[in-house]
Amino acid sequence: MSRSWALGLLLCVPALAFARSKPPPSAPEPVVAPAPPPDPLAGPPVVLPAVAFVPPAPEAAALTNQVPVWVIPSPTLPIFTIVVTVPGGSQLDAVGKEGTAALAMEAMRHGAGALSGPAFAAEVERRGLTIDGAAGADGSYLMLSGPSDQLAPGLDLLADLVLRPQLKGGEVKKARELLIAGLQQNLAEPAYVASRTANALYWGKDHPYGRPTDGTTVGLKKAAPGDVKRWHKAAWQSGGATITAAGDVSATTLIPLLNARFGAWAAGKAVLPSVPAAPAHVGEPIYLVDAPDSAQTGFYVAFPGLKIGAEAEATTHVGTVALGGTFTSRLNALLREKRGYTYGVRAAMESMVGGGTLVVRTRIRTDVTAPALVDLLGELDGIRKGITPEELVKAQGAARQDVVASLESQGGTAGLFAGYLSTGRPASALAAEMAAVAAVETAAVAPAMGAWDQAKAVFVLVGDRKVIEPALRELGFTNLTVVVPP
Amino acid sequence: MLALLLTAAWASEPKIPFERYELSNGLQVILMEDHHLPQVVVDTWYRVGSKDEVPGRSGFAHLFEHLMFMGTFRLPGSGFDKLMEAQGGWNNAWTMEDATNYYDVGPPNLLETFLWMEADRMQQLGEAMTKEKLDLQRDVVRNERRQSNEDRPYGMVEIELTTAMFPPAHPYEHSVIGSHADLEAASVEDVQGFFSSWYVPNNASLVVAGDFDPVTTRAWVEQYFGTLARRDLPARTAPAPTTRPQKASVTITDQVDFPQLNLFWHSPAKFETGDAEMQLVADLLGAGESSRLYRRLVDGGFAQEVDVFQYGLQYGGVFGVSVIPMAGVSVEKIEGMVTEELLLLANAPPTPQEMERLRNQHAIGTFEELEPLQNRAESLNRYWAYTGTPDWLGKDVARFAAAKPEALSAAVAAWLKADLASRIVVTPEPPAAVEVKQ
Structure with a gap:
């Protein structure tokens, strides 16, 4: 198996031969060199089968107003995390006011209940608590974490944010300025620009998933305090809301605390816009965004993907891991470890409630952008033919390890299960998904990999146009269109 | 267990x-x-x-x-x-x-x-x-x-x-x-x-x-x-302590929309006397929305981002303050405000409420950091490498719990003097004029 192992055997053979050819007994006893001790590192040890792992199942309960609650107790440390989700997110942003949801989520934390923005922040931090939150295309969340002896006061503050945010004009203005400044900073990053541009091109600029969840400068400027209040009123209703708790908490103690604070959360449910299918993409040009003098080119390629919970989720997942989900995946092995073109490359599933994409993202050295694209296309051709049994086992092991890693922290545990609860899946969903991945067979993967079809994909490259465009044309990529990011 | x-x-x-x-x-x-x-x-x-x-x-x-x-x-x-x-x-x-x-x-x-x-x-x-x-x-x-x-x-x-x-x-x-x-x-x-x-x-x-x-x-x-061979290590000589920066001022141009002010000072070595106090000073000034510089600069509408850190190493540390101003606010104005806040802290210790926040935030941060198994493994190695024993978590937590407000002021007065700072300013330039890149 290894060169030194073979060398060890060769060294032993002459020693044995010498021992067998020793002189007759009457002759003086020769000094026989002892055989060298076996090399303890000669070969890798045998790996025994992994012990079965069954993830924890949450305790399911509900508040008096029917808001579902999952609790995953883990009293190993005196800390907890609670996640509240609602189905309203940036899909509720009015056209032309992209960023309203992001602005509202930022402004909510700038004053709630009887406390002004600074007083609220001081109260949270004085108690060792943290409250984070964000809006995505399919929903919004707030996450409270802290020491377990601060659970009740933490829930008071969380309830103020959910039910009684002040959303004052001055705080909205301040939040808007911070978001616009942050957006301008992000727009200097090629990788961010690539993903933002590709989403708009893949879904369409007016599609709920095509509009940037963090908004646009124009949209953020147009979103007035009244818009922010309207968004909050529409999005943060109890209908469709969920609560997930993990850590040093139990359902017995938590449910009464939650009922006292969220039990009167008014009924009502956000009216969500329909999510149309993505437009078909056939033979589209490669889209270029000019980033003059950039040392690397940001790649983001979007292919047709799956909705959350789709039937082919498990098979697509293992194939995607084989393509670009681990260090030894096909793309990373070629573009980083063989070619040295990049620091890393990833393929991933981006699944949402109403649809999804399969994506490849990386940053490639500017001068090898064109040959890297050739390599990428070659690997896409390869993955469509399926994966090997070894790649299947690797992907299954990685999936299991990902779950274990999430369960290591209370935040990871609460976030993992909040994802299932907020999308209407049962308490057994995690175990069922793990079982489905473990049951995937090699032959079943190839059909799902047909989705990695470059003819139906949107390619976006953000880089130094004066360098990469001639190189792309020279290698035959002549269907190029220069675009401006949204 | x-x-x-x-x-x-x-x-x-x-x-x-x-x-x-x-x-x-x-x-x-x-x-x-x-x-x-x-x-x-x-x-x-x-x-x-x-x-x-x-x-x-x-x-x-x-x-x-x-x-x-x-x-x-x-x-x-x-x-x-x-x-x-x-x-x-x-x-x-x-x-x-x-x-x-x-x-x-x-x-x-x-x-x-x-x-x-x-x-x-x-x-x-x-x-x-x-x-x-x-x-x-x-x-x-x-x-x-x-x-x-x-x-x-x-x-x-x-x-x-x-x-x-x-x-x-x-x-x-x-x-x-x-x-x-x-x-x-x-x-x-x-x-x-x-x-x-x-x-x-x-x-x-x-x-x-x-x-x-x-x-x-x-x-x-x-x-x-067990069979791997021990070998003598190359001799190392600890450098002389350094308190003064080599360059008082550096300017970098970059493809950014806003300038950035960075102020750096020499500071205590990792786990050495004063390291915990300087970490608490960093938190007091820049950790969270109730920190002093966040409230003064970000809440005040002068800056979009504030970052303050104490980075302790074996032979000494670096204390840093980085601020990205809002459009139209000069780095000089920001620098003046930072200097005022440092003087204020050097002359008057943090309030009991501030110390309560610092200790609670630090404690919860430590425990959340240690949740993943790999982080705990790494912390044992880190303690071993820097202190000579892996059994140092208790002492680590205790040094923060025991820090006195007066000690924070004294640390600022001793380490963060205006004439001991190195100032690195990033200024926006048109793409064609970007420097420092290779």
Whole structure:
């Protein structure tokens, strides 16, 4: 198996031969060199089968107003995390006011209940608590974490944010300025620009998933305090809301605390816009965004993907891991470890409630952008033919390890299960998904990999146009269109 | 069994249970059981980092870290990654000024494999090195520099910081990532010499953490690492203490929309007297929305971002304040406000409410940081490397709990004097005029 192992055997053979050819007994006893001790590192040890792992199942309960609650107790440390989700997110942003949801989520934390923005922040931090939150295309969340002896006061503050945010004009203005400044900073990053541009091109600029969840400068400027209040009123209703708790908490103690604070959360449910299918993409040009003098080119390629919970989720997942989900995946092995073109490359599933994409993202050295694209296309051709049994086992092991890693922290545990609860899946969903991945067979993967079809994909490259465009044309990529990011 | 024994009272002394022993070749072994999840971690800490690089080879310790995954005679090519990933394991590594750390994470049935692989490369990585391997990882590292520094807004500050703060030939005078020219100059002989000098059992500590049987694990550690040879380490000379920066002012141009003000001072070494106080000063000024600089600069509408840190190292530390102003606000105005806040703190200690916030935030931050098994394994190695014992979590927490408000003011007065600051300003430039990039 290894060169030194073979060398060890060769060294032993002459020693044995010498021992067998020793002189007759009457002759003086020769000094026989002892055989060298076996090399303890000669070969890798045998790996025994992994012990079965069954993830924890949450305790399911509900508040008096029917808001579902999952609790995953883990009293190993005196800390907890609670996640509240609602189905309203940036899909509720009015056209032309992209960023309203992001602005509202930022402004909510700038004053709630009887406390002004600074007083609220001081109260949270004085108690060792943290409250984070964000809006995505399919929903919004707030996450409270802290020491377990601060659970009740933490829930008071969380309830103020959910039910009684002040959303004052001055705080909205301040939040808007911070978001616009942050957006301008992000727009200097090629990788961010690539993903933002590709989403708009893949879904369409007016599609709920095509509009940037963090908004646009124009949209953020147009979103007035009244818009922010309207968004909050529409999005943060109890209908469709969920609560997930993990850590040093139990359902017995938590449910009464939650009922006292969220039990009167008014009924009502956000009216969500329909999510149309993505437009078909056939033979589209490669889209270029000019980033003059950039040392690397940001790649983001979007292919047709799956909705959350789709039937082919498990098979697509293992194939995607084989393509670009681990260090030894096909793309990373070629573009980083063989070619040295990049620091890393990833393929991933981006699944949402109403649809999804399969994506490849990386940053490639500017001068090898064109040959890297050739390599990428070659690997896409390869993955469509399926994966090997070894790649299947690797992907299954990685999936299991990902779950274990999430369960290591209370935040990871609460976030993992909040994802299932907020999308209407049962308490057994995690175990069922793990079982489905473990049951995937090699032959079943190839059909799902047909989705990695470059003819139906949107390619976006953000880089130094004066360098990469001639190189792309020279290698035959002549269907190029220069675009401006949204 | 709980891996982290805590009581509800933050002031009590937390402890990570472990057992430590030393092999005859000097390798430190630390075993930490935690059967909460079916997972093990092998964390190997080598006490060598960028401070040990020779002139003209900046970035070499980090480049070497990459080369540790390029195969041995027994496990050639990318066998290291393939073997562990085939069974659901994964790994990573990092390099800093003082140390290089490697960790393997996976299901318990991979533990023996992890130990074998780490011992294998500790023994023969150097002799299996080739120019092809070196050239490949040289390219990867240079891509990392482009991604992490050159193409990242404000990313060149950390490169400029080292020469601004430390004198020529000081161990911290160059960046961990290194220069393109020095990376290009590295040879196979450099790799083999570095390996032979520093990658020896008596310069390493090995933490095994997670769901394992200690008796079996001890036997494996002895079997795989016990025959590795001890070697004398190169002599090190600690540099003279440095209190004054080399450059009072540096200006960098970059493709950004807003300028950035950075102020840096020398500060206490890691875990040394004053280190905890300076970390609390950093938190008081910049951690959270109720921190002083956040309220004054961000809430006040003058800045969009404030970052304050204390970065302690073996031979000293660096304290930094970074601020990105709002459009139309000058860095001079921001600098004036920062200076006022520092003077205010130097002359009057934090309030009891502020101290309560600092202690609570620090305590919860410590425990959340230690939730992942790998972080706990790494912390045992870090404590061992810097303090001489892995059993330092309790003392670490206690030094923050015991810090007096007056000591924070005294630390500011002693370390953060205006004439001891190095000022690095990033100014926006049109793309064609960007400098410093290679």
